[in-house]
Amino acid sequence: MGNVTNCDNKGVNTMSRIIQFNSDSKIFSLKARFYAQFFVAVLLAVTTNANAQISSEEKRPSANVLEEILVTSQRRTESLYSVPISVSAFSKDELTKRGITKQNELQGLVPGVTMITTNSSNEFDYAIRGQTLQQYSGSAPAVLTYLNEAPMSPHSTSGSALYDVDGIEVLKGPQGTLFGRNNTGGAVLIKTTMPGDESEGYFRLSGGDYNMVGAEGAVTIPFSSSFSLRIAANIQREDGYITNVLEDTSYVIGGTTLFSENTTLGDVDNKSIRLSAKWTPNDAVTSTFVFQHDKAGGTTGVPQIFSHYTAGQTHNGNNLTTLTDSFTGGQQSVYADLAKQNPYEEYLLYTGPHKSDGMYFLNTTTYDLSDNIQLKNVLSYNESDSIVSNQLNASPFIILADLDPSKCCDGLNYLQENWSEEFQIIGQTDDSKWKYIVGAFVSSNDTTNIWPFTFGGFSFYWRYKTEALSKAIYSQATYDLSDATGIDGLSTTVGLRYTWEELEAEQLPGGINYFEGNVLSQNKTESEPSWHLGLEYQKTDAMLLYATTRGSWRAGGYNNGTAGANGQGNQFDKETTQDIEIGAKYDGTLADRPFRGSAAIFSQWNQDYQATLYILSGGAPSAAPVNIDSARTWGIELSVDASVTSSLRMGGAAAYNDAEFTDPKVSSGAGLTGDVDNFANTPEFSASLFASVDLPTPLAWGDMSIRADGYHVSKRPFSNFTETIIPDSTLPGYTTINMRFDWENVMESGVSIAIYGKNITDEMYWLGGFPLGFIQGTNTAIPARPRTYGAEMSYNF
Numbered sequence: 001m002g003n004v005t006n007c008d009n010k011g012v013n014t015m016s017r018i019i020q021f022n023s024d025s026k027i028f029s030l031k032a033r034f035y036a037q038f039f040v041a042v043l044l045a046v047t048t049n050a051n052a053q054i055s056s057e058e059k060r061p062s063a064n065v066l067e068e069i070l071v072t073s074q075r076r077t078e079s080l081y082s083v084p085i086s087v088s089a090f091s092k093d094e095l096t097k098r099g100i101t102k103q104n105e106l107q108g109l110v111p112g113v114t115m116i117t118t119n120s121s122n123e124f125d126y127a128i129r130g131q132t133l134q135q136y137s138g139s140a141p142a143v144l145t146y147l148n149e150a151p152m153s154p155h156s157t158s159g160s161a162l163y164d165v166d167g168i169e170v171l172k173g174p175q176g177t178l179f180g181r182n183n184t185g186g187a188v189l190i191k192t193t194m195p196g197d198e199s200e201g202y203f204r205l206s207g208g209d210y211n212m213v214g215a216e217g218a219v220t221i222p223f224s225s226s227f228s229l230r231i232a233a234n235i236q237r238e239d240g241y242i243t244n245v246l247e248d249t250s251y252v253i254g255g256t257t258l259f260s261e262n263t264t265l266g267d268v269d270n271k272s273i274r275l276s277a278k279w280t281p282n283d284a285v286t287s288t289f290v291f292q293h294d295k296a297g298g299t300t301g302v303p304q305i306f307s308h309y310t311a312g313q314t315h316n317g318n319n320l321t322t323l324t325d326s327f328t329g330g331q332q333s334v335y336a337d338l339a340k341q342n343p344y345e346e347y348l349l350y351t352g353p354h355k356s357d358g359m360y361f362l363n364t365t366t367y368d369l370s371d372n373i374q375l376k377n378v379l380s381y382n383e384s385d386s387i388v389s390n391q392l393n394a395s396p397f398i399i400l401a402d403l404d405p406s407k408c409c410d411g412l413n414y415l416q417e418n419w420s421e422e423f424q425i426i427g428q429t430d431d432s433k434w435k436y437i438v439g440a441f442v443s444s445n446d447t448t449n450i451w452p453f454t455f456g457g458f459s460f461y462w463r464y465k466t467e468a469l470s471k472a473i474y475s476q477a478t479y480d481l482s483d484a485t486g487i488d489g490l491s492t493t494v495g496l497r498y499t500w501e502e503l504e505a506e507q508l509p510g511g512i513n514y515f516e517g518n519v520l521s522q523n524k525t526e527s528e529p530s531w532h533l534g535l536e537y538q539k540t541d542a543m544l545l546y547a548t549t550r551g552s553w554r555a556g557g558y559n560n561g562t563a564g565a566n567g568q569g570n571q572f573d574k575e576t577t578q579d580i581e582i583g584a585k586y587d588g589t590l591a592d593r594p595f596r597g598s599a600a601i602f603s604q605w606n607q608d609y610q611a612t613l614y615i616l617s618g619g620a621p622s623a624a625p626v627n628i629d630s631a632r633t634w635g636i637e638l639s640v641d642a643s644v645t646s647s648l649r650m651g652g653a654a655a656y657n658d659a660e661f662t663d664p665k666v667s668s669g670a671g672l673t674g675d676v677d678n679f680a681n682t683p684e685f686s687a688s689l690f691a692s693v694d695l696p697t698p699l700a701w702g703d704m705s706i707r708a709d710g711y712h713v714s715k716r717p718f719s720n721f722t723e724t725i726i727p728d729s730t731l732p733g734y735t736t737i738n739m740r741f742d743w744e745n746v747m748e749s750g751v752s753i754a755i756y757g758k759n760i761t762d763e764m765y766w767l768g769g770f771p772l773g774f775i776q777g778t779n780t781a782i783p784a785r786p787r788t789y790g791a792e793m794s795y796n797f
Contacts, residue, residue: 066587066594066643067091071169072149072189074476075178075437076426081587084493084536084546086172086600086637088653092165092193097692097707099738099756101162101214101236103145106188108711108736110170111686112637112655117768117782124768128172129604130633130659130682131185131577134612136412136451136623138466138557138572142185148192148290150362150380151181151443153416161272161294164218164232166191172637173579173602176530176552177495180441181470184554184577184606194288195220195230195278201797208790212238230276240266240299241785246347246396258350258408260396265351266301270294287365296356296386300411303770303780304343305394307728308336315727321777327456328397332778335395343764343783347396350409352389359383373427381419388412392770393778400621400776404452405459413450419443436477443470448508449560455621463511464560472499476532489538493548497530501574505558512620513560526574528553542588551578554610559624572610572625573667579604594643603634609661611676611720614772621775628676629663647696652689657682676720680771683733686713702745702752709738718769718781726773731781734765754792762787 069080073087080089088110090098100109104124107115114127116134125133131142145152162168168190175183203217218232242265249260274292281287309320310333324332335347360382367375389411392400402411420443428435444467451462476495482488504523507514514520534548556574583600608627615624635658641651659679666674688711695704712735719729740756769781 066596066641066649072191073169073171075149075424076435079587081585081596081598082538082544083585084534084544084548084583086581086583086598086602088170088172088639089167090169091167095162095165095168097705097740097742098690098709099740099758100168103162103188106168106170107713108688108709108738111653111688111711111713112172112635112657113170114681114683114686114716115767116681126185126188127681128170128186129579129602129635130606130631130657130679131604132681134623134681136614137612137625138559138623139610139612139625140182140468140555140557142182142554143187144179144181144183145188145190146179147190147360147380148288148362148364149189149378150422151418151420152360153358153382153384153418153445161216161234161236161270162190163216163234163272164193164230164274166193172600173581173604174530174550174552174577176499176550177474177476177497177532178437180472180474180497180530181443181499181501182554184552184575192274192276192290193218193230193232194276195222195228197222197225197228202794204792204794206790206792208238209788210239210241212236212788212790226280228278230274232274232276234270234272236268236270238268240264240268240301242266242301242304242344242346242783244348244351245345246349249349249396258398260349261351263299263351265299265346265348267298267354269297271296284368285365287363290360290362292360294356294358294360294384296354298354300352300354300388300390301782302346302348302352302390303392303394303782304346305332305336305339305778306731306766306769306781307773307779308332309773309777316724318725320725320727321774323456323775324393324395324397324399324777327399328395332393332395332397336778339394344786346394348391348394349396349398350391350403352391352402352409352411354388356384356386358385372430373425376424376426378422378424379420383417384414385416386414392772392780393776394780395778398454399456400772401454402452403454403459405454411452413448415448415450417444417446433480433483434477436475438475439473441470441472441474444468445470450508453621460512460620461510462560463508463514465506465508466557466560467502467504467506468555468557469502470499470555472497474498474530478536487537489540491536491538493532493534493536495532499528499530499553501526501555503555503557505560507560522558522571524556524571526555528574528576540588542586544585546584547580547582549578549580551576553577556610557625559622573608573627575606575608575610575627577604577606590642593645595641597640598638600637601635602637603632606631606633608667611680613666613720614770614775616775621772627667628661629665629667631659631661631679633657633659633679633682647694648691649693650689650691652687654685654687656685658684677723678717678720680717680720681768683716684714687711700748702743702747704744705742707740707742709740711736719771719773719779721771721774726771726779729769729771729773729779731766731769734763735761736763736765737761750795750797752794752796754794755789756791757787757789759785759787 069089070077071080071089104115116125116127126143128143133141171187175187179187201219206214214236216234220230222228244263246260247262272294277289279287309322310325311322313320362380365377387410389409390402404410422441424439426437446467448465474497478493481490502525507520530552532550537545554575556572559570581602585598587596609631613624636656639653644650659682664675690709692707697704714733715730717730719726722729736759738758742754744752765784767782767784773779
């Protein structure tokens with residue numbers, strides 16, 4: 001027998017929470033409770049305001065305007081409400097007051113955005129307007145994250161911290177002209193704070209339940225009139241909210257003994273530091289440099305049993321897979337029942353680690369050639385090394401697991417190396433009739449997958465490497481049609497991008513597909529245009545009307561995890577998409593009060609839609625990206641933001657999506673055929689509401705406010721086969737409410753404090769599901785965090 005190894009990272013006991021499973025039949029009551037609790041909170045805050053006995057001379061000045069929101073979604077700085085596409089944007093202050101500290105918390109911020117979380121609470125991908133990606137996929141993401149205008153790694157393997165950022169923008173719909181590679185669903189733009197010309201900074205300490213502690217801060221140091229430096233850092237630590245309650249149980253695999261112990265799952269131990277510098281050698285040139293290093297640790301937040309199939313079970317005439325039922329002699333059903341009684345307790349033979357180490361470098365240099373022409377160059381490099389381990393049957397039997405017995409208890413190892421170079425000419429004519437951008441872009445993405453796997457007691461590896469080289473040239477211009485048509489404020493936008501892709505895949509020694517006679521190296525090239533055509537009408541200074549149509553595409557690739565791959569038979573094709581969006585934006589007044597809002601209706605079509613099927617290939621479990629002939633998504637998106645009174649601000653947003661496969665036939669060179677029956681990971685309805693009340697405190701006290709945020713989403717299937725071979729794979733809808741009290745500049749000290757509660761109704765809901773029922777007979781899902789509370793203290797200097 002090999003070494004006895006304790007595979008947990010921590011041995012922290014937490015009180016288990018007995019929470020009953022909520023079915024989707026309760027959606028109506030969820031909505032009722034949502035609105036009741038939300039508006040009670042607002043009324044209590046308003047009542048506090050009305051009953052305050054403070055003279056008007058002592059109160060702080062009221063805010064009768066809504067701050068302007070500037071965005072860069074068209075690669076130039078402009079007002080959010082003059083941009084003729086659907087964009088949601090949030091400033092640094094807005095992110096703080098909404099309690100957004102990680103990328104994977106953005107779902108509750110922007111209705112219509114879904115965070116795809118499958119096999120670990122530490123990992124995620126975005127889904128917008130039906131454009132998505134699932135774990136273990138060879139596809140490129142349909143929604144990519146940009147940091148300071150440069151693309152980041154295509155797969156996020158950690159809930160990256162958001163600290164010292166100026167703002168976030170979420171762009172919806174195809175962005176293939178200005179943001180390039182694979183953005184068929186949208187883009188998420190993150191802008192970090194750059195050093196200014198004066199010394200300033202802040203620090204913030206936070207703490208809360210689950211032993212949560214956090215610290216972040218930044219300081220700007222100007223060394224001269226032409227050079228300044230900013231140093232920012234962030235630390236986050238907290239215990240997981242899921243408990244592995246199995247104790248004193250051992251299991252021998254690969255010469256190693258796994259020994260279970262009561263631990264928490266989903267522990268967080270993240271650290272990050274960022275150095276930013278700005279150099280302005282003269283009035284025409286500005287060069288900024290950013291270097292960031294991230295290190296994540298803790299334990300994997302393992303999915304829980306969501307549904308389970310038993311011997312002889314069928315659904316709509318289909319025999320269901322019952323591997324976990326037969327392998328465990330029916331004991332899997334016992335643990336499935338326990339999971340329904342308490343989703344926050346699991347019974348696992350080991351606690352897997354979560355590790356991630358990455359760095360990022362960026363240089364942006366601008367040169368003002370004249371008052372109307374600017375040259376810009378954006379160069380970036382980033383790399384990451386991530387490990388995540390899982391027991392995918394979520395019970396004390398090693399049936400399906402990402403597990404490396406020789407390195408207990410490591411699992412899937414992602415190594416990514418990416419660089420990009422982009423050159424732009426941004427300008428306009430002297431009379432501002434033409435505004436244009438011309439650019440060239442090249443990027444490289446290298447990913448090495450070392451994927452240990454255990455299936456039914458047998459262990460093996462997938463080992464492969466993929467490389468993608470992308471090159472593009474593009475241009476987009478807006479022309480003022482006012483003189484030509486006699487309609488003031490009318491303009492048109494035309495954009496075109498052409499992209500060339502070179503794709504390579506290589507099987508590596510030690511992998512299950514590395515054998516004599518198999519094709520070990522594959523490559524192919526693809527090319528396709530992306531385009532944008534829009535008509536904009538600035539009807540008044542406050543009202544913008546627009547219509548746009550766009551086309552984009554997502555590169556194909558290889559099913560490198562498919563056992564017995566041969567020739568070109570394991571490839572999947574590129575996906576193309578087109579959309580039409582019609583919208584209106586208003587930034588003015590309503591009933592003599594500041595008011596802003598937006599509305600958009602869209603329809604998007606896809607050909608050769610890329611989806612991931614979880615199948616058995618050559619007797620081994622595999623994630624196989626395939627093409628589905630055609631899909632369509634249409635929907636409506638709304639947002640409002642109003643200063644109701646001098647101290648009360650309210651608003652919200654909503655998104656409706658109707659997604660379907662118009663031709664559900666699956667086509668794959670690997671020989672996979674058939675039809676899908678359901679559109680996964682796109683909920684039909686989601687909405688958010690907020691209210692913020694400024695309390696009438698004396699000026700000497702500082703500013704006090706109370707804020708409430710609510711979010712509701714309807715049920716969400718996480719499988720494409722809910723009606724046939726993978727039933728019971730739909731997550732129920734849910735509603736959450738967060739509240740926060742802020743006291744800024746306490747007694748003119750410069751210190752600010754805050755107290756907050758998240759999910760204050762202790763709603764049981766799920767972050768995402770993993771449709772493994774066809775492989776093993778059990779589907780799993782990640783339970784979301786229960787009610788949490790905490791406090792913050794910050795100081796600006």
